[in-house]
Amino acid sequence: MDAVKERLAHFAQEAHDLYLNPSVPYVDGPPEPLHFYRHWIAPNKPCIVRNAFNHWPALSRWTPAYLREKVGSKVVSVAVTPNGYADAVKDDRFVTPEERRMSFSSVLDIIQGKVKQRGVLYVQKQCSNLLEELPELTDDVDAHVGWMSAALGKSPDAVNFWLGEADAVTSLHKDPYENVYCVISGRKDFILLPPTDRPFIPYGLYQPAVYRQKDDGDFEVVDQNDREKVPWIPVDPLDPDLERYPMYRRARPLRCSVKAGEMLYLPSLWFHHVRQSHGCIAVNFWYDMDFDIKYNYFTLLDAITAVASQK
Secondary structure, eight states, X not given: OHHHHHHHHHHHHHHHHHTOOSSOOEEESSOOHHHHIIIIITTTOOEEEESSSTTOTHHHHOSHHHHHHHHTTOXXXXXXXXXXXXXXXXXXXXEEOEEEEEXXXXXXXXXXXXXXXXXXXXXXXXXXXXXXXXXXXXXXXXXXXXXXXXHHTSOOSEEXXXXXXXXXXXXXXXOSEEEEEEEEESEEEEEEEOGGGGGGSOOEEEEEEEEEEOTTSOEEEEEOTTSOOEEEOOOOTTSOOTXXXXXXXXXXXXXXXXXXXXXXXXXXXXXXXXXXXXXXXXXXXXEEOTTOHHHHHHHHHHHHHHHHHTO
């Protein structure tokens, strides 16, 4: 089994040497669908696309004043945590945020500093919340990314709205979707690792739990004993514990900042960790690729790595 581990590690290094870019490249303007499929989607490589949605009214309209007028009274789902880490490993638990229903104006009051409260807010409901909770804003963006939909031959399966505080952090994880992430205002900072780096990325099984804010304002962690253990990545790429996870030192993360008016193409199954500037607003489009060849290939790699890691 040690030989299998070493071969997997060698495969990961070969991927970096042979075809992966040392940094995230830029593409200028909306790409031609077939070209984009051949050069980015099929080889599963990320890129940042500039000047691809300059026509969206959201880029100029989505000020706090406009959002208050348009959707201020709407009640939305908000993730609340004591430290900004939602869906993350804390000690020996996988802890999800407290889900709170708040008016959009109340969220803006806190983000703009008009109201003080303990805890970190993040509008991050990943169930097509732009369409489900904020349909009044959909006229300000395209219903889909035209060239991406043409390249994949399908419409997006979800369109999500994101608004958060600077302390809100998305822990390292991966998704089974082709992801087009459009920053409307502010900046998103990504740490990306390719699926081929899986041999260097640790996983564990953790008791699920949820944050709950008590009447005195403190947060407690409440176990969810009726749920099965959750596989998650315990390493923090901002400050990796290399004594505990020595294989991670062989990973080769890419770092990029996506600014207002730019979109990140994040291929399926790439590991990603996300931070943002305070009050950053973004919209992303998820395209489900469950039956894609590369999805099956990298899922097999993940399974082999998981088995090898247990021996």
